[in-house]
Amino acid sequence: xDAVNIKDLVFSYDEQHDTIKGISFVIxxxxxxxxxxxxxxxxxxxxxxxxxxxxxxxxxxxILGQKLDESTVYSIRDHVGIVFQNPDNQFIxxxxxxxxxxxxxxxxxxxxxxxxxxxxxxxxxxxxxYLDSEPxxxxxxxxxxxxxxxxxxxxxxxxxFDESTSMLDPQxxxxxxxxxxxxxxxxxxxxxxxxxxxEEVAQSEHVIVLKDGKVAxxxxxxxxxxxxxxxxxxxLDIPFALKFSKELxxxxxxxxxxxxxxxxxxxxxxxxxxx
Amino acid sequence: xxxxxxxxxxxYNPGTPFEKLALNGITLNIPKGKVTxxxxxxxxxxxxxxxxxxxxxxxxxxxxxxxxxxxxxGTKIKDIKELRKKVGLVFQFPEYQLxxxxxEKDIAFGPKNFGTSEEEAVxxxxxxxxxxxxxxxxxQRSPxxxxxxxxxxxxxxxxxxxxxxxLVLDEPTAGLDPQGAQExxxxxxxxxxxxxxxxxLVSHDMEHVKDYCDHVIVFDQGKVxxxxxxxEFFQHPEWMENIGINPPAIIRLKKMLNEKGFCIPxxxxxxxxxxxxxxxxxxxxx
Amino acid sequence: MNNIALGRYIPFDSVxxxxxxxxxxxxxxxxMIAIFVPAGxxxxxxxxxxxxxxxxxxxxxxxxxxxSVKPMIFMMVILLVINILVIKTGVPWLQxxxxxxxxxxxxxxxxxxxxxxxxxxxxxxxxxxxxPLDLTLGIEKLLHPFEKVGLPAHIIAxxxxxxxxxxxxxxxETQRIMNAQASxxxxxxxxxxxxxxxxxxxxxxPLFVSAFDRADQLANAMExxxxxxxxxxxxxxVLSMHxxxxxxxxxxxxxxxxxxxxxxxxxx
Numbered sequence: 001x002d003a004v005n006i007k008d009l010v011f012s013y014d015e016q017h018d019t020i021k022g023i024s025f026v027i028x029x030x031x032x033x034x035x036x037x038x039x040x041x042x043x044x045x046x047x048x049x050x051x052x053x054x055x056x057x058x059x060x061x062x063i064l065g066q067k068l069d070e071s072t073v074y075s076i077r078d079h080v081g082i083v084f085q086n087p088d089n090q091f092i093x094x095x096x097x098x099x100x101x102x103x104x105x106x107x108x109x110x111x112x113x114x115x116x117x118x119x120x121x122x123x124x125x126x127x128x129x130y131l132d133s134e135p136x137x138x139x140x141x142x143x144x145x146x147x148x149x150x151x152x153x154x155x156x157x158x159x160x161f162d163e164s165t166s167m168l169d170p171q172x173x174x175x176x177x178x179x180x181x182x183x184x185x186x187x188x189x190x191x192x193x194x195x196x197x198x199e200e201v202a203q204s205e206h207v208i209v210l211k212d213g214k215v216a217x218x219x220x221x222x223x224x225x226x227x228x229x230x231x232x233x234x235x236l237d238i239p240f241a242l243k244f245s246k247e248l249x250x251x252x253x254x255x256x257x258x259x260x261x262x263x264x265x266x267x268x269x270x271x272x273x274x275x
Numbered sequence: 276x277x278x279x280x281x282x283x284x285x286x287y288n289p290g291t292p293f294e295k296l297a298l299n300g301i302t303l304n305i306p307k308g309k310v311t312x313x314x315x316x317x318x319x320x321x322x323x324x325x326x327x328x329x330x331x332x333x334x335x336x337x338x339x340x341x342x343x344x345x346x347x348x349g350t351k352i353k354d355i356k357e358l359r360k361k362v363g364l365v366f367q368f369p370e371y372q373l374x375x376x377x378x379e380k381d382i383a384f385g386p387k388n389f390g391t392s393e394e395e396a397v398x399x400x401x402x403x404x405x406x407x408x409x410x411x412x413x414x415q416r417s418p419x420x421x422x423x424x425x426x427x428x429x430x431x432x433x434x435x436x437x438x439x440x441x442l443v444l445d446e447p448t449a450g451l452d453p454q455g456a457q458e459x460x461x462x463x464x465x466x467x468x469x470x471x472x473x474x475x476l477v478s479h480d481m482e483h484v485k486d487y488c489d490h491v492i493v494f495d496q497g498k499v500x501x502x503x504x505x506x507e508f509f510q511h512p513e514w515m516e517n518i519g520i521n522p523p524a525i526i527r528l529k530k531m532l533n534e535k536g537f538c539i540p541x542x543x544x545x546x547x548x549x550x551x552x553x554x555x556x557x558x559x560x561x
Numbered sequence: 562m563n564n565i566a567l568g569r570y571i572p573f574d575s576v577x578x579x580x581x582x583x584x585x586x587x588x589x590x591x592x593m594i595a596i597f598v599p600a601g602x603x604x605x606x607x608x609x610x611x612x613x614x615x616x617x618x619x620x621x622x623x624x625x626x627x628x629s630v631k632p633m634i635f636m637m638v639i640l641l642v643i644n645i646l647v648i649k650t651g652v653p654w655l656q657x658x659x660x661x662x663x664x665x666x667x668x669x670x671x672x673x674x675x676x677x678x679x680x681x682x683x684x685x686x687x688x689x690x691x692x693p694l695d696l697t698l699g700i701e702k703l704l705h706p707f708e709k710v711g712l713p714a715h716i717i718a719x720x721x722x723x724x725x726x727x728x729x730x731x732x733x734e735t736q737r738i739m740n741a742q743a744s745x746x747x748x749x750x751x752x753x754x755x756x757x758x759x760x761x762x763x764x765x766x767p768l769f770v771s772a773f774d775r776a777d778q779l780a781n782a783m784e785x786x787x788x789x790x791x792x793x794x795x796x797x798x799v800l801s802m803h804x805x806x807x808x809x810x811x812x813x814x815x816x817x818x819x820x821x822x823x824x825x826x827x828x829x
Contacts, residue, residue: 039452040422051785077787085450089775090782094694094726101797106787108795118797136729139317150786166450169317169479170521196452199524235454240524247550253557261524265531271557272536331740353751364744372741374766384763388746388756419770433745 001065003029003158003190004050009059011049019045021213022059027206029064029157032184032191034201034221037210038235043194044085046210047162050192051082064157078107081151082160085167087143088135096122096138097131100150107154121149125179141172148179159183161193173197198239202259209234225259277307277441277473278328282337285323289335297323299497300337305490310467310474312484312505315494316519321477324494325443328475329362330355342440360389363439367446369430370423378404378421379414382433389437396436403436404429407462424455435466442466443475448483456480460487481523485509485544493518510541525549570692576805577619577690582699584806589687591813596676600820603828605675607816612682619690629685630678637677641670693725698798716790723779731772738767 004027011020020042027033037043048054050061052073061068063076081103084090093099100118109117122128125145135143144164151159161180165173177200184191193200201207201221208218211234217224224231225238241261248254248264253271258264285298298320305311315321326332327339330346338347344358366372375381382403383396391399404413407428413421418429431447444463448456464487466472478484484491484505491508493501495518501508508514512530515522522530525546529539537556543549572578577585595608616626644666651665688696701718708714739749747760788794822828 039424039455048781053781053784074787074789074792077785082785084778084782084785086775086778088730089778092723092726092779092783092786094692094722098694098797102783102788103786105794105796106789106792108793111795111797111799114795114797135726154787170481171316171519174521198453235452237453241528244525244528244546244550247546248553251550251554253554261528261531264528265535268532268537268553268557269535326740329744331743353748356746356748359744359746364741366737366741366744369741371767371771372738372745372763374763374770384759385745388748437745 001029002062003027003031003064004192005062006046006050007060007062009046009049009061010057011045011054012057013045018057019213020049020056023210023213023215024059025208025215025218027190027192029190030187031206032180032204033193033206033208034204035192035194035208035210036196036198036201036236037216041210041234042213043210044162047082047160047192047194050160051080052076078154079156080158080160081154081156082162083144083147083151083164085163087140087147087167090147091135091143094134095131096127096133096135096146096149099135099146100153103150103154117153121153122146124152125149126175139172140168141175144168144172144176145179148176156189158190158192161191161195163194163196166196198237199241199260202239202241209236221259222257225257277341278305278475279303279340280327280337281340283324283327283334283339284336285320285327285332286335297497298327301497301499303492303499303502305473305475305492307473308467308471309489310464310476310487311490311492312488313475313477313492313494314479314484314518314520315500319494319518320497321494322445323497325364325445325475325477328441328443329359329364331364357389360437361439362441362443363434363437364443365431365434365445365447367449368427369434369447370426372430372433373418373426376417377415378409378418378429381418381429382436385433385437399436400432403432406435406466407432408458424451427451427459431462439472441473441475443477445477446479447476448478448480456483463487479520481515481520485523506542506544509544512541569689571621571689573620573690575618575620575690577615577686579805580690580809581800581802581806582691582695583702583800584802584810585687585691586696586699586703588809588813589683591810591817592683593680595813595817595820596679598817598820598824600823601828604820604823605679607819608679611812611816612679612686615686619686621686621689625689626682626685630681633677633681637670637674640673641667644670694722695798697721697725698796698800702800713790715794719790727775730775731768734771735764735768738764738771741767 007024009020009023010018012018023046035043035046045054049056050063052068064079066072066076068076091099092102097118100121101114104114104117118131119128122131125148127142127145127149130138130142138146165176168176180191180193181203183189193204195201204221206218207221207224209216209224216234217227217230225242228238231238239259241264242257242259245254245258245264249257254267258267280301280303283298283301287293287295287297301324313321313325323332327334327346328341330350330352333346333350334348336348338345341358342361344355346355373381375384379397379400382400386396386399387393401411401414404411409425409428418426421429442463447463448459451459460483463474467474476488488505491501491503491505492499500518501514509523509526512522512526525544529543529549532539537553539549539552543552592608592611595604598604616623645662648666648669649661649663651663651668653661653663655662697718701714704712704714704717742763747763749757749760752760
């Protein structure tokens with residue numbers, strides 16, 4: 001059973017132009033998948049379709065083996081969480097604890113169990129000391145961490161990050177990316193991250209590249225980065241580590257490419273020791 | 276010198292329980308015709324500073340000299356309104372300032388506020404639109420029908436139309452895809468190189484600072500912590516760590532390599548030199 | 562802005578702060594009714610005594626309560642002037658040419674002013690000692706019985722609490738847009754009427770656009786987190802009544818009964 005299985009999906013906002021023009025892909029359970037593409041390629045639309053905020057014109061979406069439709073959308077949302085881009089516009093409660101509680105209330109978690117779950121989820125994102133804080137007192141990164149806590153509280157099997165770090169400062173970005181990494185290492189959730197950050201893409205296991213509402217390519221990060229020209233045509237860049245690695249390959253130092261800084265450093269250390 | 280501040284201090288809500296010292300004795304000289312990066316964490320005072328540059332805020336004490344204007348405590352906006360033409364301030368997510376029915380009208384709004392006639396303002400709007408990469412066909416369209424990136428270009432045109440000598444940009448690439456961000460930066464660099472505009476760039480993106488800026492000013496807790504040339508700045512990775520900045524990838528790589536026994540000098544900031552040095556050090560024993 | 566006492570929550574740790582919001586709302590309602598029963602001076606003394614007790618218990622000063630009345634002073638003065646010009650019954654107190662002041666004019670004004678002041682102070686005590694969210698929760702619970710006749714109490718409560726949550730965000734946004742437009746030469750203070758209209762438009766249109774944007778995103782976030790107004794939900798915050806709540810309720814009912822008795826028995 002796959003986490004997400006999308007077949008021939010078509011979607012249109014205005015009945016005239018299709019934003020999503022027949023997309024099919026599979027996201028295996030427990031994987032860390034990034035979805036990239038230029039602005040307007042349909043990335044965020046796909047995220048909203050996956051969680052049933054938008055309704056497809058044709059095609060099917062299966063989440064955890066269950067076909068998404070009007071009758072299953074609520075039960076599917078028990079298993080899927082999404083963190084949106086704007087930290088302010090998804091903070092619903094008037095304090096951190098209230099906001100984490102919001103999802104629990106919707107899922108009819110008994111009141112007497114809530115406090116423990118709220119504390120546990122807040123601790124996971126290092127926000128335990130802010131339970132009574134109001135959103136105006138928090139930074140963007142902290143608000144996004146609260147959003148993650150609110151989702152962890154309902155123990156989802158899939159978490160979608162829809163450009164969750166694009167409005168944050170470097171520190172906020174770092175803290176959210178670390179959070180994503182931590183979640184992935186535990187292996188019990190599937191992570192789908194829509195992003196522009198090529199360094200994050202290099203760290204994921206699987207990449208889906210969208211172009212004008214279609215899947216342009218998909219595969220492991222290295223496989224995608226190998227098609228540099230195609231990426232460039234789609235207004236996408238490759239990470240610095242890979243650019244550097246390619247230069248080293250040209251010079252005859254590397255025999256294969258690395259796409260993360262860690263990978264580059266490790267390969268260089270090995271070479272140094274060998275010599 | 277194009278911008279000069281002397282012991283500039285700003286206190287919000289003085290004399291109330293909400294009193295906050297945002298700027299504490301800032302003395303700076305920002306050179307004319309250059310691109311200067313202003314960096315610092317949220318709450319470091321950088322946006323308060325920027326708002327003094329076209330008198331949206333007036334100093335609590337100290338003064339600011341820009342072009343021929345002198346701003347000090349008590350300066351009245353209406354006496355120095357023309358300053359706002361000379362210093363174009365582009366706020367974060369400027370697309371949220373669009374409001375007119377057509378792009379032409381929206382761009383012409385600024386000049387009209389400064390007393391330019393309707394016809395002249397429209398002519399100026401026509402002239403400025405191609406600079407931000409949009410053609411004439413857009414003039415009569417509604418700004419609300421555009422994509423996010425295009426809206427931002429129109430909003431920037433709405434500032435450029437005032438023909439400012441100094442352009443202050445607050446995170447102009449936030450939320451754009453990498454290609455869009457690069458195009459945006461190229462636009463500002465053209466304005467700097469071809470029209471000689473002084474550019475101040477508030478940014479968190481150190482790759483942009485490294486690639487496009489000449490000078491760096493770092494704000495921290497209401498004070499200027501570092502003032503240096505870009506070349507000098509990126510030779511001191513410890514400076515960046517102290518103020519919570521994510522250094523450019525090449526500097527992070529250098530640090531990781533040095534920790535593993537490589538020896539890469541601080542002044543290496545370009546990829547080709549780094550490749551050469553790494554090559555030598557890997558092959559030393561061959 | 563910072564001096565307005567009316568409607569602001571003051572985070573003191575007092576008995577009244579800890580009271581159940583439902584009890585506080587009901588007490589306020591009983592007292593409001595009592596104020597409208599014309600029970601003469603004794604009625605008002607009773608209510609005033611209760612208010613002073615409530616102020617003491619909530620650690621609020623009398624000065625604070627009176628400050629909350631300040632915004633109304635202007636209105637009260639106008640009322641006095643109108644009454645003096647209109648009411649010409651009772652004992653004439655002052656006569657200068659055509660201008661005269663009759664006792665009834667002053668008494669009538671005083672009567673209204675006292676009632677208004679008492680109402681404002683009671684409301685101020687409620688809002689100063691109750692968090693906005695608790696207030697909404699209280700209202701929701703009190704309206705709950707009316708859900709049977711089709712009143713969507715929980716939706717009303719959700720709307721109020723979201724509105725409260727977004728007030729600071731929207732104020733910040735307004736400031737940002739004002740700055741952005743000021744940089745394009747907008748001057749809200751000077752200029753012709755036409756210019757001022759444009760200036761206001763240049764604020765309001767972007768504010769609406771962004772507010773709708775926010776609303777849209779907020780709705781998505783709420784829905785994605787499983788919110789459905791038609792579905793039952795559990796609640797994180799629970800309210801519970803304690804002895805102090807019952808004492809307060811009984812006292813306020815007693816005052817109401819006293820006022821009504823005074824009126825009915827014609828003692829006023």
